Amino acid sequence: MGKVLIIGAGGVGTVVANKVAKNNDVFTEIMLASRTKSKCDVIAEDVKRRTGVTIQTAQVDADSVPELVALFNEFKPKLVINVALPYQDLTIMDACLECGVNYLDTANYEPIDEAKFEYSWQWAYQDRFKEAGLTAILGCGFDPGVTSIFTAHAAKHHFDEIHYLDIVDCNAGDHGKAFATNFNPEINIREVTQKGKYWENGEWVETEPHEIHKPLNYPNIGPKESYLIYHEELESLVKNFPTIKRARFWMTFGQEYLTHLRVIQNIGMARIDEVEYNGQKIVPIQFLKAVLPDPGELGENYTGETSIGCRIRGIKDGKERTYYIYNNCSHQAAFEETGAQGVSYTTGVPATIGARMFMLGLWSKPGVFNVEEFNPDPFMDELNKQGLPWHEQFDVDLEL
């Protein structure tokens, strides 16, 4: 039990605030802080109306360690849930070390001036968190997050050795806009326009962006063209499950989305370096974010479902077996419950459950850990109770 501080008041922050309020048997006091305090106030009012729970709010620039330290010393949280942007991961971890606060996030650190995400920067905090007796839980959204925990669950209960892992992420939702991203546009476009990469026989194989693709069938949805992209959980999963021979990540994109993306890139609007405009320096992708639909506002007319899961092939009791574990999430149901769409919901619910695991002492050990390094069982139980039920299929055609 203890006080929790949520940083970031976007789509994911909205869901975390709602869900943390509903888990107030373990969160004794809740604060939501972000760069723009008015956004926190709107969310806090909405949460109060929906759940009757009071959330305190504050302004903080999470790029500034001194500002974070001042806020931590005033509120004295036991845990910080970081759902701001990946650029803030290290400053928030620094402030946690300075003030003796535990840490949880949903996306790994990425420098603002280089579209490159990897765990090395955050894994480098291992000794300092360990010495301070503090826990840092990395990547506790859906992917990374639930997909990593699904893999840990499969390894613990259904396989002696996992050999092939394919993470499949389908968004079959329709928000009615010509082009919009489902989470922060800057982070999203940086992620999906980079080269593809997968793990095979002990090394990384690189592909051109969207070079490898094929239709895959998703439960309750049907066939959707799925593209091999690089995704951050692959890095920790091949390290933590060394029997894996091949690990890949697939995401569905519609033709319309890909056409827009290609145009955005071709005309230079995906650039992350500064350009001079009217005597002012602007970063094109940040300007683009300002004119694109706010992902947090997509929820109202969003129909359809997401379907994200793991397709696994490996060995159990000397025999080959296949296994598919997945969750489907309805955008509309997510919106009705929290005011946010399914992609924010599938990220914010696991972050809340991870925080609950920590507060209950079930996921608490000094050091920096990816979620698959904790016991998956209590987390899997909570997924079923907190809005993201999962399903498993054995010995099915994985299509991969």
Ligand code: NDP
């Ligand atoms: P949004 O852009 O909607 O929200 C980000 C929030 O962080 C905004 O409230 C923003 O403030 C705030 N923020 C940005 N910079 C700072 C700063 N310097 N100091 C304080 N607050 C700041 O993003 P989302 O809610 O869509 O995503 C949140 C996180 O979740 C991202 O890191 C994203 O990568 C991750 N994510 C993870 C997924 C997973 O499955 N693991 C899936 C989807 C997202 P302001 O309003 O002032 O701009």
